[in-house]
Amino acid sequence: MRLFCGKQGGSICVFLTLILVPVLLFSGIIVDASRLFASKTVVSGAGDLAMNAALAQYDKMLKDSYGLTAMAKDPGSPQEQEALKKMFCESISARYLKHADSDDLSSVIQVSLAENGFEAKGVSSSSLADVNVLRQQIVEYMKFRGPVYIADDIIEKLKKLPFKNVTKQKTYVDTKTDYGQAASELSDPMKKAKESIDTQAASIGQIQNSDPAGMVAAYQQKSVFWLAAKSLQMYLNEEITANFPPDTPNEISYEMIGNYLDDSAVLTEGASAFPEDTYRKMITLLALDSWIKALELQPQTGKIITEENGFSSEQINAYNNISKNIKNNIAVMNRSHDQAAKEYQDGIKSLEKNADTIISAGNEAVKQLKKVRDKWKDVKKKRALYDDARTSLINAGESPGEDEEGEKIQINEEQLENQIALLEANTEAAKAYKENIKKLKTIPETLKKQQVSENEGTWLELNPASEAIQGFWTNHNILGDVGVPETSGLQNPQAGLFYQSSLENMKDESADTSEEGKQRKEHQKEAKEKEKVANEAKDKILNAVENERNLKKDAEGFPDRFPSGLAKVNASGNTDQNPNTDTSDDNAAVDAAKENMGWLDSLAACLDSLAGNVLEQAYLMEYISEMFNCMTTVPEDKSLSGRSLLEDHVIINGEIEYILYGNASTATNKSIAYSSLYAARLAIDMLYVFMDKETNAAANAIAGAVSSASGQAWLYPIIKYGYLCCSAITLAAQDTASLTSTDKNINAVLVWPDEDVCRIRFTYKDYMKLFLLISMMDDSGKNKMVARAGDCIQLNIREELSSKYTMVTLKAEVDASTTFLPKVPEFLGQSASTDNGKRRIKYRSVLAY
Known part of the structure; x- marks a missing residue:
């Protein structure tokens, strides 16, 4: 030392001693700070690991059956909470491991979970009971499956139907029948x-x-x-x-x-x-x-x-x-x-x-x-x-x-x-x-x-x-x-010219006994009989009481704990279970047929929308129609996921009808679906008969003979249109009976009755798809359909969708121990310091599929 320091040796020692203490303190503080940052990284990793573990436990049945991803267990439940807490603790510190020497394994970073410092739960807005979440999952599921089904299905069929001028055709039929009915109103005051x-x-x-x-x-x-x-x-x-x-x-x-x-x-x-x-x-x-x-x-x-x-x-x-x-x-x-x-x-x-x-x-x-x-x-x-x-x-x-x-x-x-x-x-x-x-x-x-x-x-x-x-x-x-x-x-x-030209030869046309008059009455009777047969066929389907449900009585918590809920999406659709069309006279037949013409406006709006962006509606429509059963579903029919559409389903042969109309009574939903189908067929058949030359020729012969025999020329239009409407009612009743049959040989019916014009055939299920598509033309309709689809899923999996989360959130508070930091205040003369040498690390995070 003397060689290097000469006479300064003692001074150097003192100087080094003076310098060493603060340097050591500073180094210790740096080390403690590094350990705190390292602890945060460890806590973050442990939290992510715990959340991943929660998400990894997905509901396999829900995924396999409906293509929906959600946690199998509610992370907020006591058992799951305890499991996640244990996993988190074992991740932040080796001392939580069983049969481990914690002194050897945790000497560098010393962290511990604070009391009541752990909470894991599902994000409430991320459950499948939320309509937006459920809809997004369905759309994502259908993005890679949908095109396979949709390419040649209802959308393409609709684009090929002869309904390019459906609005003009409807207006033509409406104004024509209005004219005929107005003309027939001359009869009573004339008589x-x-x-x-x-x-x-x-x-x-x-x-x-x-x-x-x-x-x-x-x-x-x-x-x-x-x-x-x-x-x-x-x-x-x-x-x-x-x-x-x-x-x-x-x-x-x-x-x-x-x-x-x-x-x-x-x-x-x-x-x-x-x-x-x-x-x-x-x-x-x-x-x-x-x-x-x-x-x-x-x-x-x-x-x-x-x-x-x-x-x-x-x-x-x-x-x-x-x-x-x-x-x-x-x-x-x-x-x-x-x-x-x-x-x-x-x-x-x-x-x-x-x-x-x-x-x-x-x-x-x-x-x-x-x-x-x-x-x-x-x-x-x-x-x-x-x-x-x-x-x-x-x-x-x-x-x-x-x-x-x-x-x-x-x-x-x-x-x-x-x-x-x-x-x-x-x-x-x-x-x-x-x-x-x-x-x-x-x-x-x-x-x-x-x-x-x-x-x-x-x-x-x-x-x-x-x-x-x-x-x-x-x-x-x-x-x-x-x-x-x-x-x-x-x-x-009686000598007045008006009397002689318009009134003198008037007779009661109902007393007409001509061959044409008899043919007209037979035609009206046939229409009524056909409709009666169709209604009996429908009643036969609905009389399978063992398959019908009243969800309010049979399903616990319905509808309050179901996605639709009474306060969110109420039932819709006409609950009149039987059309019971009156064909006793021409005016009654025209009135009965005209009531169903309004459906064509919905069809026209739907067809117009097909030119725009309806991909999401198409995905939802296809998902609902392929994942759930309907009135004509048979045991061998499978869903998109390859599972039976009838086994383990609470609603038998009526899920799509429930999704469309939302009544607690499944029989009521089927009746509404039948009536809606009849209305759709009658509206289309009305367009057909009013445009068909052969049918019009027969109607003209009847109208000419009867109005001439009665001496009431103004009855010609209503007699003709009444005949045409009865023809449409007959066709609609026959078509509806065929469509609701489970016999696949007859349940596909021409959409337009003239095969030379259009050969496309629709089944009952196709019409349900069309009704779904029409119902989902606005956001309100989409939400209703998705919510009710959620009802069916919840019924079938027998678990509440409100506990099926797609996002988990984790909160944790961890204490990290330090070595030097709590000693510094004492070194500085602050002996009364309350610092216990621990620093609180707060962890907050959310993770989703």
């Missing part, structure tokens, strides 16, 4: 107008053939009974003196008195002519009674009418009952007059009733003809829309066939207006006629109110009855200003 016109004509005929003046004259003649009763009562009351006939001799013998009494002068009921002789005999009897009573008052004269004087008991009785008999005769005459008055008023009322009928029938006919006018305006509008649709279809290259003359119905509007004017004129004339009739009706009451004077009371005694009553009516002005009602203003409404 009612004809009935009312015929009624008015009949009443006018009755009025014109009546004789109100004759009725008045006849009543006037019979009113003499009333005058006679009044006059005779005055004689009886001695208001007028009764005289013997002018030819009576001055001396009246007992024999003459006996002759008078023998003639009892009793009136009989219901005499048609006034009995003048009998009336005068009654006055003679009154005169005789007065003469005898006056004679008997003389003292020298005793009782005259006695047996002693040679009078018989009958004569004595007749004498004693003169007043009584005359009173009875007065009552008979009053009744005769009342009967005559009643008959007269009944006749007048009949005329009044006919006038009322002319008015009411005229008003009704005008009302109905105005309806015809209004409906005709609607018909013309509908016809214009139909013509435009037909022209548009022709311009698009389609051939809708000839527009038959019978379909071009016409209403002569000028003749219609003239007919209305004629009816209104008759109504006004009838009102005037009725006012005059009302005055005639009051004549009997007017007569009864008159007083008979003493002079007038003797008229019937001195004059013929006709002169007496004529004089009385004249004196008292019984007729007043009443004139004979005029009928010149009334015209025969």
Whole structure:
């Protein structure tokens, strides 16, 4: 040392000593820091290893059956949590290994898991219960399998179908049937107008053939009974003196008195002519009674009418009952007059009733003809829309066939207006006629109110009855200003040109017994029978009760713990389980068929979308249709993964239907699917029959014959279209029955019934694919379908998809020990330091498949 340092040796030693302490401290701190960084790397590696271990435990059944990747176990479960924690601990420090010398293995890095410092769990938004996650997994699965299936499947088939102008075809059929139905609405008001016109004509005929003046004259003649009763009562009351006939001799013998009494002068009921002789005999009897009573008052004269004087008991009785008999005769005459008055008023009322009928029938006919006018305006509008649709279809290259003359119905509007004017004129004339009739009706009451004077009371005694009553009516002005009602203003409404050209030959077309009429009814009946058979076939399928499910009862937690859930995706689809198309008449058949035409709008939208980016929808559609069963699935059918579509499936022959419609009842879903299939076939078959020349020719023959026989040309369109709709219903029922059969020899049906136009055949499953594709044209539809597919997967694997995670997150807190760092504060004089020599390492990470 001396050689090198000379006299400075001690100084160097002190200097080195002074330098060595801080250098050693600094080196120790550097070492501790390095150990901390190394510990973080170890902790990170251990965390990644633990998460990889969790992800490595994937659900093999889910993967093999449905191509979906998710952890088999919930990393948040106590058992899995403990296993992952142990793996993590063994990864960060060798001391956690069993039968290992930890001092030798962990001398460099000393780390330990903090208390409650480990947590592993699945990411909640990464479970397969999340629709977006499930959809993405399905799409990824289908990316390498999909093209194999899709290339020659539904998408390519749809592009080849003859539906390039489906929107124009639908519009053509819609406007055509609307026109036919509008034209048929002319029938009811036309029938009612004809009935009312015929009624008015009949009443006018009755009025014109009546004789109100004759009725008045006849009543006037019979009113003499009333005058006679009044006059005779005055004689009886001695208001007028009764005289013997002018030819009576001055001396009246007992024999003459006996002759008078023998003639009892009793009136009989219901005499048609006034009995003048009998009336005068009654006055003679009154005169005789007065003469005898006056004679008997003389003292020298005793009782005259006695047996002693040679009078018989009958004569004595007749004498004693003169007043009584005359009173009875007065009552008979009053009744005769009342009967005559009643008959007269009944006749007048009949005329009044006919006038009322002319008015009411005229008003009704005008009302109905105005309806015809209004409906005709609607018909013309509908016809214009139909013509435009037909022209548009022709311009698009389609051939809708000839527009038959019978379909071009016409209403002569000028003749219609003239007919209305004629009816209104008759109504006004009838009102005037009725006012005059009302005055005639009051004549009997007017007569009864008159007083008979003493002079007038003797008229019937001195004059013929006709002169007496004529004089009385004249004196008292019984007729007043009443004139004979005029009928010149009334015209025969059947003579109107509109009636003769459009209404005269009308008959009830339902009573048609022609060969064509029978053929038409048979056609309607056949359509109904075919549909009935198809519905029975459907019911037979659905009656396999052991295969049907009510998921709310059979599946625990449905739907609350299932991906769809009540609050997320509710059931959809029409729950009407039976179409029950009414073919009883043409309008009903057209209405029933038109209800299903709306489906073509969805088809058109779907076909338009095929030109764009629908790859995701196609993947989802193909996955659902190939991974799940449907109504026609048979035991040998396999899924994309090569597994049976029926074994171990909770829903048997109805998963696709459930995915489409989402009802808890699988039978309900199948019924809706059947109805939807029927609607689709009926819509397509409607297009076909309205475009097919042969079917139209048959319909034209039927319509021409029936409308001609009924005299209702405006029924031609609806009869034709009703026939076409029944043809479509028959085809649709047959097609639906074939499609829902499990017999593979018949369950593939031509999409377009004409094989020369298109030979593509669809099965029931193809239609389900089409319905799926249509349902998934928007994000909402996609989410519904995917969510319900998740329901089926969850049912079949019997585990909740909410526990099937595709991402795991891990949180850990690790304490790393240091050597020098906790000693430094003491070296610096901080003896009260709380540093325990450990540094906390926090680990957070997420890992996914």
